[in-house]
Amino acid sequence: MATDTDVFLRIHRGEEHIRDVPLEGNKMIIGRSLKVEITLESDGVSRKHAELARDSAGNWWVRDLYSANGTKVNREQTMEHKLDIGDVIEIEDFSLLYRM
Numbered sequence: 001m002a003t004d005t006d007v008f009l010r011i012h013r014g015e016e017h018i019r020d021v022p023l024e025g026n027k028m029i030i031g032r033s034l035k036v037e038i039t040l041e042s043d044g045v046s047r048k049h050a051e052l053a054r055d056s057a058g059n060w061w062v063r064d065l066y067s068a069n070g071t072k073v074n075r076e077q078t079m080e081h082k083l084d085i086g087d088v089i090e091i092e093d094f095s096l097l098y099r100m
Helices: none
Strands: 008-013 016-022 027-031 050-054 060-064 071-073 076-078 080-082 088-091 094-099
Touching (some): 060 071
Antiparallel strands (some): 008 016, 027 050, 050 060, 060 080, 071 076, 088 094
C-alpha cells in the first residue's frame, strides 16, 4: 500500500509539464474552480470536474463528477476507475500521470 508521500500526479498540458501534485488525505477534487485541491485552468474543465478518493485499502480512484466534457483514463471514457501506477487521467487538454 502506498503512503501519502509515495504517490503524486504529474500534470501536463500538451507537451508542457505544469507541476507535480502529491496525493494527500482521502479525497481531492480536480476542477477549474480555485476552491478545489487541484486546479486546471481551462474553460473546458468543469468547476468540479473529477474526484480522487482513497479507499480503505489505500487505493486511489478517480471519479467523474458528471462533468460537461467527461474524464478519460488511458484514453477510455470513464465514470470511475481504480488507479494503477502509470495510468493517465485525461481532462480536456490536460494529462495527469499517476506516479510513485
